Amino acid sequence: MDFVAHFLGRRLTYTYEVVELVPGQRLVMRTAQGPFPMETTYTWETTGDGATRMSLRNRGEPSGFSRVGAPLMAAAVRRETTKNLKCLKALLEKEYSKG
Numbered sequence: 001m002d003f004v005a006h007f008l009g010r011r012l013t014y015t016y017e018v019v020e021l022v023p024g025q026r027l028v029m030r031t032a033q034g035p036f037p038m039e040t041t042y043t044w045e046t047t048g049d050g051a052t053r054m055s056l057r058n059r060g061e062p063s064g065f066s067r068v069g070a071p072l073m074a075a076a077v078r079r080e081t082t083k084n085l086k087c088l089k090a091l092l093e094k095e096y097s098k099g
Helices: 070-097
Strands: 002-007 010-022 026-033 038-046 052-060
Touching: 002 070, 010 038, 052 070
Parallel strands: none
Antiparallel strands: 002 010, 010 026, 026 038, 038 052
């Protein structure tokens, strides 16, 4: 699948391949093409209150010049991911409240 992201003022395009899928539990994707080799894992689990907890993990191995900036890049990815997940949560809660 193709994916477009905006990160640190740049437009990045990736092609991901799904390498593992356990419906309702786990999805693992790896970049087949893109500026940074990455693996993204989503997991879902039902909580005791009937809600679902989603976890997201991005993992990558920087190379060349990007290796020097890896710590800064990791912090920026965390900030961007947190922002995106808050937005997703708000959208889902708004949709859910419509009933």
